[in-house]
Amino acid sequence: MNHLVLPLKIAICxxxxxxxxxxxxxxxxxxxxFEQSAGNQRIKKIILVGTSETTRDPxxxxxxxxxxxxxxxxxxxxxxxxxxxxxxxxxxxxxxVENNTKDLHPLKTxxxxxxxxxxxxxxxxxxxxxxxxxxxxxxxxxxxxSIHLASRMRNYLNNTFLKSKQNINMPIVKALLKYNQExxxxxxxxxxxxxxxxxxxxxxxxxVMPHYNVLKQGYSSLxxxxxxxxxxxxxxxxxxxxxxxxxxGLIARxxxxxxxxxxxxxxxxxxxxxxIEAKSAYPVYVYNSYKKLLVIFPSVSTLAKLIQSxxxxxxxxxxxQTIFRGEWYFTNLPYDINNTPIxxxxxxxxxxxxxxxxxxxxSHIRKAVFVYDNNKNFLCKYEGVTKAQDALNINHSTIKxxxxxxxxxxxxxxxxxxxxx
DNA sequence: ACGTGTGATACCGTTCGCAG
DNA sequence: CTGCGAACGGTATCACACGT
Numbered sequence: 457m458n459h460l461v462l463p464l465k466i467a468i469c470x471x472x473x474x475x476x477x478x479x480x481x482x483x484x485x486x487x488x489x490f491e492q493s494a495g496n497q498r499i500k501k502i503i504l505v506g507t508s509e510t511t512r513d514p515x516x517x518x519x520x521x522x523x524x525x526x527x528x529x530x531x532x533x534x535x536x537x538x539x540x541x542x543x544x545x546x547x548x549x550x551x552x553v554e555n556n557t558k559d560l561h562p563l564k565t566x567x568x569x570x571x572x573x574x575x576x577x578x579x580x581x582x583x584x585x586x587x588x589x590x591x592x593x594x595x596x597x598x599x600x601x602s603i604h605l606a607s608r609m610r611n612y613l614n615n616t617f618l619k620s621k622q623n624i625n626m627p628i629v630k631a632l633l634k635y636n637q638e639x640x641x642x643x644x645x646x647x648x649x650x651x652x653x654x655x656x657x658x659x660x661x662x663x664v665m666p667h668y669n670v671l672k673q674g675y676s677s678l679x680x681x682x683x684x685x686x687x688x689x690x691x692x693x694x695x696x697x698x699x700x701x702x703x704x705g706l707i708a709r710x711x712x713x714x715x716x717x718x719x720x721x722x723x724x725x726x727x728x729x730x731x732i733e734a735k736s737a738y739p740v741y742v743y744n745s746y747k748k749l750l751v752i753f754p755s756v757s758t759l760a761k762l763i764q765s766x767x768x769x770x771x772x773x774x775x776x777q778t779i780f781r782g783e784w785y786f787t788n789l790p791y792d793i794n795n796t797p798i799x800x801x802x803x804x805x806x807x808x809x810x811x812x813x814x815x816x817x818x819s820h821i822r823k824a825v826f827v828y829d830n831n832k833n834f835l836c837k838y839e840g841v842t843k844a845q846d847a848l849n850i851n852h853s854t855i856k857x858x859x860x861x862x863x864x865x866x867x868x869x870x871x872x873x874x875x876x877x
Numbered sequence: 878a879c880g881t882g883t884g885a886t887a888c889c890g891t892t893c894g895c896a897g
Numbered sequence: 898c899t900g901c902g903a904a905c906g907g908t909a910t911c912a913c914a915c916g917t
Contacts, residue, residue: 757884766906767885819905823894840894853896883914892905897898 469665555665557597558588562643572635573613580605585647586656588664598628598668601657603650613637626638628668741768741797742811743785745826745874748794750784751799751808758802759786763815779873781815782824782839825855828869835868844870 534636564579565573569589584603590692591597601610611617618629632640661669705853740753753759774788775781799807825844827835838844841859845852850866859870868873 697905755884764906768887769904769906771885772904820893842895856896879917881914881916883912885911887910888908890905890906892903894903897900 458682497739555597555667557588557595557643557666559666560588560643560645560660560664562588562645563647564644566642566644568638569609569640569642570613572642573609576609577606580609580644582606583644584650584653586645586653586660588643588645588660588666589628589632589668590643591639591668592641593635593639596631596668597664597666598631599660599664599666600628600643600669601648601653601655603653605644609642622790626668632667672747674711738788740774741787741790743787743791745779745783745785746876747785747791749790749795749797751797751802751810753802762812764819772797777825782821782837783816783818784815823872826871826874828871828875830864830867830869832869832875837874 464644477607489561566576583605584607586599586601587605587608589598589600600608612628612632615633618633636778645660646656700753702837718810738755740756741761742753742759743751753762756767756774760770770780770786774786777785777787779785794796799805802808821839823840825838827838827844827848830836836847841852841855844850844855848855849867850868854865855870858865859872863869
């Protein structure tokens, strides 16, 4: 038995090898045959399958996989989270002097921050409230709050404190050092109970739009933008983080059912195309009976749905290279790499719609019969042997027999495929 | 992490062309 | 008309990509 089987095996292997080489050279991509790949793919003859990394013919589909779309989405969601912030801070100007300090009604004004030092420390002792420092040279301001106003001011008047590592990055600190405290005016805006400090500070920040405030909301990091270095650091710290079971449970609960941000939403056409592309093992090339490349579909399933067929059927057609519904061929590798499909876009073109319509209208055709004369001139195509029988008055079994053999009968040549000269 | 969606496959009953 | 077998259709299942 083995002796008989061997030549067949060799033949198949040779076919495989040829196609693998061809595919490999042309595409330079990973190719599998179905026998080698476990699991999903089962086609056993000559089908070659690319992985999801398969490089597509550039003519195939223009919806690139690496579009910046994702990034845009990220940006959108980011902005969305900060809508409040956008509304409140968008009036902040990069030109420094535009602020509303002139309209403030302070409880107390110290024209010269440095010279009024003693008065400030004495009068603001044990006071809790919101203050504003204004640079008289350029008009820039800082709004802050403290439960101990005097202590806070003492710090601002203390250059050693200002120069310390933990404070030196603050714009107001830099300004105090650069322009000297005597260039600043201190306003005591409001005395506030500690519990309400944040609210009142935020109120004044949004009202004044002070240039020196980095954070746009009192006691909150809202509006702060980390430097690239900080982000790098945070990134590194987060990389090996493992969540506890409790945390995971919380995450799960927060994302289950209606809580999931994607609940009841659906993917856009673009997303769906990307998913098809990413998931598809290989594209499907659609040819007509003349073996002219009509269009390329991104996956078997896409095609199956459109032509109201199913995966199994199409895979069989690809595998056996049989003509489908009497007119079309499907392949997962092009007959000729140089061919350009007549229809370039399968998603939205009248031509493709028409093609799909034609294929669907032919769903009743199982084995069409092409009839030729003795000189192989095409005469007619019938939807099946019975139709040919009725038209030509030749028994259907006779037609079938000669179609199989390819032999002439009574001046006719019958074929299940179009004969291409 | 979960919800949505797709691809591929297996499986099985139904449909339908075909042959006798 | 009937039985056969290919084609078809529907669904369950798994794996996983994408979006939030």
